[in-house]
Amino acid sequence: MIETIAASRCPRCDTVVAPPAPFCPRHPVAMIPVGLQGIGEVVSFTTLHSPPEGFRSPLHIALVELEEGARFVCHGAETRGLKMGTTVAIEAIDNVYYFSHLGTLDRARIFWRRTGRAGDRVNAIARSLAKRVWKGKTRAEN
Amino acid sequence: MLNVWVAGAGMTRIGKRSEALPDLMAEAAHAALSAAALEEPDAIVVATMNPEEFLGDGNFASHVATHMGFANVPTLRVETATSSGAAAFYMAFAQVAAGLHRRVLVVGGEKMTHLSTPRVSELIGRSIDPYERSYGATMPALAGLITRALTAHGIGLREFSQVAVKNHANAARNPYAHFPQPVTLNAVMESRIVADPLRLLHCCPISDGAAAVVLTAEPTPVRVAGIGQGTDTLAVRHRYALTSFRATQEAAKAAYAMAGFGPERVDFAELHDAFTPFELIALEDTGLVPPGKAGRATLDGDTALDGRIPINPSGGLKARGHPLAATGIAQIVECVWQLTGGAPGRQLSGRVALAHSIGGLATNNWVSLLEARRP
Numbered sequence: 001m002i003e004t005i006a007a008s009r010c011p012r013c014d015t016v017v018a019p020p021a022p023f024c025p026r027h028p029v030a031m032i033p034v035g036l037q038g039i040g041e042v043v044s045f046t047t048l049h050s051p052p053e054g055f056r057s058p059l060h061i062a063l064v065e066l067e068e069g070a071r072f073v074c075h076g077a078e079t080r081g082l083k084m085g086t087t088v089a090i091e092a093i094d095n096v097y098y099f100s101h102l103g104t105l106d107r108a109r110i111f112w113r114r115t116g117r118a119g120d121r122v123n124a125i126a127r128s129l130a131k132r133v134w135k136g137k138t139r140a141e142n
Numbered sequence: 143m144l145n146v147w148v149a150g151a152g153m154t155r156i157g158k159r160s161e162a163l164p165d166l167m168a169e170a171a172h173a174a175l176s177a178a179a180l181e182e183p184d185a186i187v188v189a190t191m192n193p194e195e196f197l198g199d200g201n202f203a204s205h206v207a208t209h210m211g212f213a214n215v216p217t218l219r220v221e222t223a224t225s226s227g228a229a230a231f232y233m234a235f236a237q238v239a240a241g242l243h244r245r246v247l248v249v250g251g252e253k254m255t256h257l258s259t260p261r262v263s264e265l266i267g268r269s270i271d272p273y274e275r276s277y278g279a280t281m282p283a284l285a286g287l288i289t290r291a292l293t294a295h296g297i298g299l300r301e302f303s304q305v306a307v308k309n310h311a312n313a314a315r316n317p318y319a320h321f322p323q324p325v326t327l328n329a330v331m332e333s334r335i336v337a338d339p340l341r342l343l344h345c346c347p348i349s350d351g352a353a354a355v356v357l358t359a360e361p362t363p364v365r366v367a368g369i370g371q372g373t374d375t376l377a378v379r380h381r382y383a384l385t386s387f388r389a390t391q392e393a394a395k396a397a398y399a400m401a402g403f404g405p406e407r408v409d410f411a412e413l414h415d416a417f418t419p420f421e422l423i424a425l426e427d428t429g430l431v432p433p434g435k436a437g438r439a440t441l442d443g444d445t446a447l448d449g450r451i452p453i454n455p456s457g458g459l460k461a462r463g464h465p466l467a468a469t470g471i472a473q474i475v476e477c478v479w480q481l482t483g484g485a486p487g488r489q490l491s492g493r494v495a496l497a498h499s500i501g502g503l504a505t506n507n508w509v510s511l512l513e514a515r516r517p
Contacts, residue, residue: 017380019273025375044384046286047338048278052264055278063287063379071379073277079338084294096277 003038003091007070016070038090040064042099043071045079062099064088074099143239147362148512150178151478153353153471154251156463157320163190163197163253164209166352170468171210171249174354174475183356184243186217189230189250189467195265196254206249216243223269224416225501226250227353227470228508232369234357244359251352252466262348266466269502271377282345284378284503285417286337289344291384292419299339301437303330305418306343306460308446313457315447315488318472320349320463344418349463353471355478361515364481367403367494368511370396376505389507390427390498397496397509398429405429408511409492410452410480412473414500415460421445421453424498428509447488455480455488470499474510481514 008031009016010024017025020033043063051059060076074090074097076082081101088099152173154166161169167188175181188203199205203219222229227250234246254262267280274284289302307327313319325343333343357366372392375381381388398404408430415421422436430451431439439445445453456462456476459469477495479485497510 015380017377025377025380044287044291046283046290046340047335048280048283048286049335049337050260051278051283052267052280053260059278059283061277061279061283061287063384073274073279073379075277084291 002089004035005038005066005072005090005097007034007036007066008032009034009068016068018066018070018072036066036068036070038066040066040072040088040090042082042084042086042088044084045076045082047079062088064090064099066090072097076100144241144359145361146235146238146366147358147360148364148366148474148478149180149245149356149358149360149362150174150176151355151475152177153318153468153475154351155318156349156351156465156468156472158255159253159350163193163251163352164206166253166350167206167249167251167354168210170251170352170354171247174249174356175247178245178356178358180245180356182212183215183247184245185234185237186212186215186247186249187230187234187237188217188219189221189226189248189471190219191221191223191226191252191466192265196252196257222501222506224266224464224466225470225499225506225508226467227472228497228499228510229470229501229506230467231355231471231474231510232371232508235366235369238357238359241359246357247354248357248471249352249354250467250471252468253350254348254465255350259348274377274379280337281503282337282340282417285419286340287378288384289340289417289419290338292422293339295385296434297419297422297437299331300327301440302344302419302422303327304440305415305421306330308440309415309418309454309458309460312447312455312488313461316457316462319457319461320347321457321461340417340419346416346459346464349465351463351465351468351472353468353475355471355474363515364478365513365515366510367513368397368399368401370394370398370400370509372396372507372509374505376502378503386423386427387500387504387507389504390424390500390509393498393507393509394428397511401511401513407494408451408496409494410455410490411496411498412456412476413453413458413498414469415454415458416464416500418460420500421458425453428496428498430496447490452490455485455490470497470508473497473499474512477512481512
């Protein structure tokens with residue numbers, strides 16, 4: 001099961017933006033809602049060592065290009081082994097999008113970085129792991 | 143359209159200043175007015191990016207005008223984020239060119255150092271797209287993404303570190319600069335990481351200061367040859383390219399079209415190096431060096447004070463400092479001083495100068511061209 005990311009397309013220039021916007025950034029026309037597969041290529045990434053309030057250091061941010069050219073900003077657990085052009089999967093936990101190119105343990109570490117109640121974090125990890133198992137199963141069946 | 147000339151220029155020393163912003167702006171304004179031998183302008187254009195949040199003061203055009211004794215002079219304020227100074231310069235240019243006013247004072251300033259660094263970063267970061275901000279994107283974070291993308295285009299740590307070395311060396315000759323001390327290439331390359339691959343000494347400081355110019359319809363030694371504005375999407379993720387700025391390219395195109403000449407006539411430039419890789423991007427976007435050659439030109443010393451095309455003789459945002467809305471005007475001040483022999487210790491001999499200012503993360507940029515009149 002691959003995450004579907006809500007986006008929108010300009011009927012005039014076919015630009016696709018995520019998350020969806022009411023108007024095309026370059027044309028004064030209403031955009032059409034579309035869904036994109038949560039898989040893409042890393043365009044660039046950085047690690048912030050003094051992130052703004054509400055985020056823990058180090059904060060990994062990537063710019064990922066989804067299908068149809070839409071670019072997307074998301075978080076990650078780790079940039080080790082990441083290169084421009086690496087294919088990553090994107091998933092949403094509590095409406096926050098994460099890229100991942102690593103194994104289960106690394107993925108779990110993402111959520112320890114988030115500020116918030118410990119219970120919420122454990123829940124997030126459990127849901128992420130459940131998705132991982134589900135995805136693995138789907139892949140095996142294919 | 144009338145010809146527009148620069149009658150006078152002035153600025154404060156940039157750095158950590160204890161004076162209130164209206165006092166800094168009055169200091170810069172009085173310096174420019176006195177250089178123009180003018181007691182009172184016909185109109186005033188004020189540039190401040192965010193006095194509402196940095197200082198808690200609003201209605202800033204009237205605030206500054208009244209503070210300077212110009213309560214009866216028509217005054218307005220212009221804002222395009224970090225390029226507000228250049229936008230105010232454009233507004234004053236338009237007023238004179240249209241024949242609405244004959245002598246217009248432009249004054250820009252910002253005061254930030256009384257706040258903590260995280261607070262200042264957060265306030266400046268509010269000019270970023272809200273969705274990208276919700277992922278912790280700050281100005282350095284987006285600059286870090288752009289810098290990493292540049293590394294795939296042959297611009298590496300050494301190239302954008304050399305920009306810092308050069309600009310600090312220039313600032314050491316500028317008594318108005320925030321950082322008068324030179325830095326070594328090693329010190330830059332080994333400074334702490336801010337937003338990988340950007341390090342601390344690749345980033346401009348938080349500065350206070352003000353700058354001012356007087357524009358007039360009467361001929362003076364320096365003419366405003368052209369001004370252009372260029373824009374792009376608020377969100378960096380909506381851009382077609384990361385390693386060049388459409389906003390700069392369009393601004394340069396418009397400025398050259400107005401001036402009737404191209405980059406080959408430019409002798410030196412003040413470029414917006416809030417992050418040192420941005421100087422390399424601007425060098426190519428303004429056409430001052432061919433595409434793909436900015437790194438090489440910098441390492442070869444072409445952009446040094448004694449090079450083929452000196453860039454940021456003042457020290458740039460990197461080392462002269464970056465008091466936001468003052469910056470676009472401080473660049474013009476440096477160009478005017480250079481064109482009129484008023485930059486002792488770093489004096490260049492050129493006749494045409496270019497100033498380039500970035501608003502937000504290159505969403506609203508300006509390019510201005512100044513030309514010294516033939517004697």
